[in-house]
Amino acid sequence: MTKDYNLAIKAAIEAGQEILRIYELPNLETELKEDNTPITLADLASNEIINNSLKRTKFPIISEENEQLDYCLRKEWETVWIIDPLDGTKEFLKKNGEFTVNIALCSKGSPIFGVIYAPVSRELYYGITAKKKSYKTILDDSHKSKQDLFHDSDLIFPSNPAKDAISVVCSRSHMNQETSEFIKELRKKYPKVEIVSKGSSLKFCIVAEGGAHLYPRFAPTMEWDTAAGHAICTAVGLNVISLKSNKEMNYNKRNLENNHFLVHINGEIT
Structure with a gap:
């Protein structure tokens, strides 16, 4: 699975770079989908990059921007990629930087791997449930990591609330x-x-x-x-x-x- 996880991370970063290129254009064209949610060229470009990458794996893909197959077909998929090529399109249009690329691998209904990339801040989050480890890596201006991914120095941990x-x-x-x-x-x-x-x-x-x-x-x-x-x-x-x-x-x-x-x-x- 490690090869597939690395492929997904690479796809998320490449998609994020393309989103950022479009984000910096002077005019952002927007259309409304059937559910009245906005869609941009960035959504579609990111989706194409990710789909082209993940098609090299053996797992099918569910994406916000793909046509959804009937459940009678999907229910046979034990392990499946679930992706959002541009999560936070409203934030993208507001130009506040708080949008992401989301890629997950789910098995038997449960997520087993996830990567989230925020291209503006270059924050890369990723985790493997079986290893009980998640990481945050800050990429450089070229969207490259200064060290190997899955490095212990990048481990993240939740915190408990205080009593008050x-x-x-x-x-x-x-x-x-x-x-x-x-x-x-x-x-x-x-x-x-x-x-x-x-x-x-x-x-x-x-x-x-x-x-x-x-x-x-x-x-x-x-x-x-x-x-x-x-x-x-x-x-x-x-x-x-x-x-x-x-x-x-x-x-x-x-x-x-x-x-x-x-x-x-x-x-x-x-």
Whole structure:
């Protein structure tokens, strides 16, 4: 699997570079998809790069920008790539830099590997659940790593909240009443509740590296929005729990839409 993981990381970086090239153009053309979400040339260019790379593996691909096959076919896929070529298109259009490339490999419904690349900050997050390790590597101006990947100096770890303080990461674009109510309930237990606002799958990464203690999501997401971040969080011992089933979220479902969920350290938040 290591060869496939390295291939996915390389694809994420190359896609990120192409996204960045388009991001820096003076005019960004946008269209609306059938679900009224925006799509840009960057989404499509990134998708092409990633698909061309991952087609060299033996695993099928589910991508936000690919035509989705019927579940009667997909259900036979034991192991599958799940990708979002440009997560945070709204952040991309706002030019705030908080967008990512997401690639995950899932087996029997569970994420086993994930890579998230933020091309503006050149932050590369990646994790392997079987090894229980996730990493953050800062690439240089040429989008190259100064040392080998999977180096122990790049390991990341979550953090536990204090008895009287907790940090919550929330969506920059999707704060809503349910999230506000959740935070209100937290304030009954923790006198100090810090709110960290961030776009795209970077919210998973912030919790995985200890920059926040939990991430509640009370807004619609699709499997490609969460699979890579789920893998990175699982690898460091976090739980990504469906608030409908109270179990770990699963993937390649009949309906590719997620339930609302909560990312947290086991035993800290119930």
